[in-house]
Amino acid sequence: MFNGKKESDGTRIKDLLTELRSLALQNPDDPRLRSHLSRGLFSALTHLMERDDPEERGQILQELKDLGAQHPEDEVVRSNLVRALFNTLNAAHAAGDPAGRDAALQELRSMSAENPQDETVQEHLAKALFNAMNYAKAAGDLAGRDALLEELRGVDQASGGSPATRLRLAKALFNAVSHTVDEGRPDRLRELMDELRDLARRHPDDAEVRDRLSKGLATQLHVACTEADSGDADVLLAELREMAGAHPDQLVLRESLAMGLSDSLQLMEASEEVGRRAGLLEELRNLASSHPDADSIRARLASGIANELSMASQ
Numbered sequence: 001m002f003n004g005k006k007e008s009d010g011t012r013i014k015d016l017l018t019e020l021r022s023l024a025l026q027n028p029d030d031p032r033l034r035s036h037l038s039r040g041l042f043s044a045l046t047h048l049m050e051r052d053d054p055e056e057r058g059q060i061l062q063e064l065k066d067l068g069a070q071h072p073e074d075e076v077v078r079s080n081l082v083r084a085l086f087n088t089l090n091a092a093h094a095a096g097d098p099a100g101r102d103a104a105l106q107e108l109r110s111m112s113a114e115n116p117q118d119e120t121v122q123e124h125l126a127k128a129l130f131n132a133m134n135y136a137k138a139a140g141d142l143a144g145r146d147a148l149l150e151e152l153r154g155v156d157q158a159s160g161g162s163p164a165t166r167l168r169l170a171k172a173l174f175n176a177v178s179h180t181v182d183e184g185r186p187d188r189l190r191e192l193m194d195e196l197r198d199l200a201r202r203h204p205d206d207a208e209v210r211d212r213l214s215k216g217l218a219t220q221l222h223v224a225c226t227e228a229d230s231g232d233a234d235v236l237l238a239e240l241r242e243m244a245g246a247h248p249d250q251l252v253l254r255e256s257l258a259m260g261l262s263d264s265l266q267l268m269e270a271s272e273e274v275g276r277r278a279g280l281l282e283e284l285r286n287l288a289s290s291h292p293d294a295d296s297i298r299a300r301l302a303s304g305i306a307n308e309l310s311m312a313s314q
Contacts, residue, residue: 010047017044035076038067042080049091061088072114079120082111086124093135105132116158123164126155130168137179149176167208170199174212177219186223193220207250214243214256221260225267237264255296258287262300265307281308 017040024030024037041064048057061084068074068081085104092100105128112125129152136145152165152172159165173196180189193216200206200213217240224232240260244253261284268277281304288294288301 013044013047031074034071034074038064038077038080042084045084046087049087078115078118082108082121082124086128089128090131119162122155122159122162126152126165126168129155130172133172163206166203166206170209170212174216177216181219181223189220210247211252214240214253218256218259222263225263228267230267233264233267251291251294254287254291255294258284258297258300262304265304269307269311
């Protein structure tokens with residue numbers, strides 16, 4: 001019954017799309033019909049993403065490309081085309097088709113170069129580069145990943161301060177920070193964190209950038225604690241405290257601070273500074289008390305208490 005419904009939906013989509021084409025062809029100078037046709041093509045392509053029919057998907061995508069080429073000034077058509085290319089890139093990757101994925105990315109690059117002022121185009125290129133970075137990392141292509149990050153930096157700079165491209169850059173920088181931990185590249189970690197700090201300084205009102213910076217600081221602090229570098233750990237913990245104090249309504253900053261406090265407690269397990277450990281634990285208690293619904297903070301507190309109990313029992 002489910003398959004029958006899908007088949008029925010497919011037939012109906014084809015019929016409606018044929019009707020839309022006919023209306024647009026009969027009225028070639030009506031931009032409203034052209035916009036609706038591009039939207040219909042995008043919807044049909046989205047439906048086809050769920051079906052194993054690459055030939056039909058290719059035909060619909062080509063029709064949308066042709067429409068865009070015939071009307072390069074039409075922002076609605078361009079928006080639907082760039083969204084279709086972005087979805088095609090992700091679908092190609094999921095289907096194990098790297099050639100199709102890379103071709104879609106190259107088309108997005110071309111659209112970006114042809115439409116440098118179109119925020120929708122730049123946003124989708126930034127999103128595509130971010131996804132491509134993750135794909136390269138998963139494939140072990142670290143040089144390719146780093147090249148894509150450099151390209152994403154350029155897209156963000158060219159966008160002139162677009163929040164959408166800035167978000168992708170901030171997320172990409174945080175992911176790269178996390179990767180350096182596994183890759184054992186401490187110098188690279190510091191460079192990326194300095195870049196994240198600079199991005200946050202240049203955009204002090206951007207909560208999304210601040211979010212990634214706090215997570216990056218917590219990650220860097222975790223590394224410092226793992227390496228028993230108490231000097232770096234103290235500096236980073238102070239930075240997390242300052243961020244959390246300056247933005248009391250942003251929960252993620254407090255979650256990052258809780259992670260930093262927990263790691264700092266573990267670093268001091270062998271220390272005889274009982275008063276300092278007690279102070280860190282009390283700070284965690286206060287944080288958990290201020291946010292009783294924050295599971296992650298509560299878990300950090302429980303971990304700290306359990307560690308202190310274990311030490312007291314020895």
